[in-house]
Amino acid sequence: MRVSKPGSLTRRGLIAAAAAAPLARPYIAHAEPIPLVLGTNGGEEYKTMYEAVYSGFEKKYNAKIVPVFADGATLLNKVIAEKANPSMDVSITYQGGWDIGKAEGVFERVDFKAIPNSDKIYEFMRDPDGYGPFCNFTAWGICYNKDEIKKPPLSFKDLWKPDYKGQLMVGGVYHWQIHIAAFAYAWTGDQSKTDVAFDKMKQLAPDLAGFYGLTSDAQSKFQQGIGNIATWYSRTVQRLNAAGVPLAFQTPEEGAFIYPISYQAVKGTKKLDLVEKLMGEMYNPEASVKLAELNGYIPGNREVKLPPKLAATMLTYDEVLKAHSWDWKLINDKQDAWLSRWNAEIRPLLKG
Amino acid sequence: MRRNWLAWAWLGLPILYFCLLFAVPLIDLLRMGFSKPLPQRITGGDFSLDNFVEIFTNPLYRDTLWVTIRIGATVALATLLLGYPLALFLARTQSRAKGFLLFLTLSPIFISVVVRAYGWIVLLSNKGLVNSALMQLGLITRPVRLIFNETGIVIATTHVLLPFMVLAIMGSLQSLDIALEDAAASLGARRWQVLRDVVIPLSLPGVAAGVMLVFILGVSSFVTPILLGGQVVLTMPVLALQQFTTAFNWAFGSAITLFLLAAVLGITIAYDRLLQGRLARGAA
Incomplete structure (x- = not known):
């Protein structure tokens, strides 16, 4: 009887390996x-x-x-x-x-x-x-450029102070709903009192430095120096600091939003x-x-x-x-009407 | 018989393509546009005219439609003024550079619409090339606002739609019998008279097609208005997009789209009838 050396390839071994190959497929997959x-x-x-x-x-x-x-x-x-x-x-x-x-x-x-x-x-x-x-x-509150803003706003209400005229950016498309609910809360303690928020936005709109669309838009506007304050997300601080913009986050007195x-x-x-x-x-x-x-x-x-x-x-x-949570049921229910109102009342006051 | 069958089969393909990719979505759009918006839901409920009542009673939509048509008409006029001389030159020139010039004219089509829009933002912003050059030349003392308004949208949209106007007019000019121009010249007409009395009237079908094409593309564009209009200029496509992407209300977004479609269709038909009448009178 011929005995093959361990590790050597025989015809029988080759056939056995070929026969076993389909069984190995699940493992290969x-x-x-x-x-x-x-x-x-x-x-x-x-x-x-x-x-x-x-x-x-x-x-x-x-x-x-x-x-x-x-x-x-x-x-x-x-x-x-x-x-x-x-x-x-x-x-x-x-x-x-x-x-x-x-x-x-x-x-x-x-x-x-x-x-x-x-x-x-x-x-x-x-x-x-x-x-x-x-x-x-992430938390949503107030972000500001530390080099440009020595006395940052401590509350959402501070954003209406004349000191910050021409410095503030707020969110437009994709973000306007949360501003309306948050500003309603800041001024009345109730997110659903949006008439107050719209009136306050009308006061603020002509003095805004600009608007951001997507989150990345605010980043580029901070980098370009278009604005030095924004109602924005805490998580952006790291990224902008890494990009050379000395951004800081201020938790508003009214509380940040999650x-x-x-x-x-x-x-x-x-x-x-x-x-x-x-x-x-x-x-x-x-x-x-x-x-x-x-x-x-x-x-x-x-x-x-x-x-x-x-x-x-x-x-x-x-x-x-x-921190607060937005009332998303309220926002989802009302955002259609708010959008129409935003387009009609706030948008004409904006500069871009 | 077999040839006939083949011809129908060949015709059937584009009809099928049209039905699948245009008619079916349009029917869906109609269904959604005439459905009642439901809170927390995207697609709407039972049949309702609520969306159209809102569109016809809220002045925001009427004003926005007017802005959209104004932008489309201005772009059509601007492309016509810029495009006609260019088309005439390209149709008549024997220059070896004709191919290159044609490529340059068509080049806006080859660039992504987003890249092109950002290019215009860089050029037209307050610190952009245009404002910097005008200030250095002493023509202005402070930057002129060229973006985030209708001006920016018109400039950028004119750039992208110019090739469509040029191609439409060029096709019309190239089909003109050059002998007609020679005949007019031989009868004593000067070059500008040949242009005014022969070339322009005979190229009007191309002009009409170009104007219509550019107007329709102009009123339905949304990337350029969003980027160059900032958050300030609203057009109907932007309004529809807002409904789809930020209010998650497909029902109302569909209604806005249908409203724009009907308005553009109405304008196009009216324009076509007016023009056909004029052309028929001209021919008589």
């Missing part, structure tokens, strides 16, 4: 990264998110993020338009938008327990209806488990620190310890708990 189609913002936002979260997620779960770039509103419209045959597995959404998506039935509920680290997040981040929780959030971001699983996705893992990756302590460093997001995982210098630029645990 599994070795291929699993594509996860993600609707997300592009540009710097995606770059930093990839560096902080997505790259680690891909490695950990053998996945491959396939991005579809658009702004949040466009992504929501796309998800709704593709309801019958969705092309995305998961999409970034903003509060207000995701309430509409829930009502339209285009999002999938998630198993909260299957989301890694979800037991460590703030209670208010959980969605009461069982959809994707907030993945990260602006949450969530990733919602698109109804019909076959990769819900992977979407849940992606959500959990946002709460991963290492990724959270990186997200805070690169993108200024306040960690949703309460146990995350930020380096002291970085922590000093973020809202504290208590400040987060004291």
Whole structure:
């Protein structure tokens, strides 16, 4: 009987290997990264998110993020338009938008327990209806250029002071609704008293330095020196400081507003488990620190310890708990009428 | 018989294409436009005229329609004034540079609309090239506001739509029998008289097509008005887009779109009838 040397190739061995090859296919297929189609913002936002979260997620779960770039509103419209045959597995959404998506039935509920680290997040981040929780959030208040503004406004009401004439930028398209609700709250203590907010906006509009559309628009206007103050997001401070603009965030006396971001699983996705893992990756302590460093997001995982210098630029645990939430039901119900009013009453007073 | 069948099959393809990509979405737009907007919902509910009542009773929409038509008409006029001499030159020149000049004329079409709009913002902003040059020449003492108003929209839209006007007029001029111009000249007409009495009247169908094309494209454009108009100038497409993307009200956005479509269709038909009458009288 011939005995083959260990490791040598015989005809019988070759046939056996060929016969066993189909059995090995599932393993080979599994070795291929699993594509996860993600609707997300592009540009710097995606770059930093990839560096902080997505790259680690891909490695950990053998996945491959396939991005579809658009702004949040466009992504929501796309998800709704593709309801019958969705092309995305998961999409970034903003509060207000995701309430509409829930009502339209285009999002999938998630198993909260299957989301890694979800037991460590703030209670208010959980969605009461069982959809994707907030993945990260930022505070909305007053941002200002420290070099140009020596005495920053301490409250929203201060923005009407003559000292800040020609310095202030507020949000236009995509952001005007939150201004109306926030200013109503600042002046009356009630977000629904919007007549007051519209009257106050009419006073403010002629003295504005400008308007920002997308969040990146405000960034470029700060860089160009078009304005030195904006009612804007705390998370932008890091990015602008890195770009050489000495921006600071002021929590208004009336309290900042929490602006949450969530990733919602698109109804019909076959990769819900992977979407849940992606959500959990946002709460991963290492990724959270990186997200805070690169993108200024306040960690949703309460146990995350930020380096002291970085922590000093973020809202504290208590400040987060004291911050307000917008009344999105009110905003979604009324925004149509507000938009018409904004276009008719505020827009003609603007300079651009 | 077989040839006939083939001809119908060939015709069937564009008809199918048209039905799938134009008629079906239009029907959907009609359905949504005539549906009742529902709070917290995008697509609207039962049949309703509420959207059109709002459009016809709220002066914002009437004023915005007027701004949109004014911009479209101004752009059509500007492209005609700039485009006619250019088209005439390109149609008549024997220069070897003709191909290059034609490429230059068409070049705005090859550039992304967003890139082109940002290019205009850079040029026309307060610290932009145009204002800086005018100030250095001593023609102005402080920057002229050239963007975030109708002026900026007209300048940028004229740039992008100029090729459409030039091509329409050029086609008409190239089909003219040059012998007619020679005949007029041989009867003593001067060059400007030949142009006024022969060339321009005979090229009017091309002018009419160019004006109509540019006007329709001008009133329906939205990227340039959004970027060059800032948040200040509202046009109907911008209003519709606001409804789709910021108010999430597809029902009302569809109604605005239908209103614009009907208005443009009405203007186009009226213009066409007027022009056909004039041309018929001219021919008689």
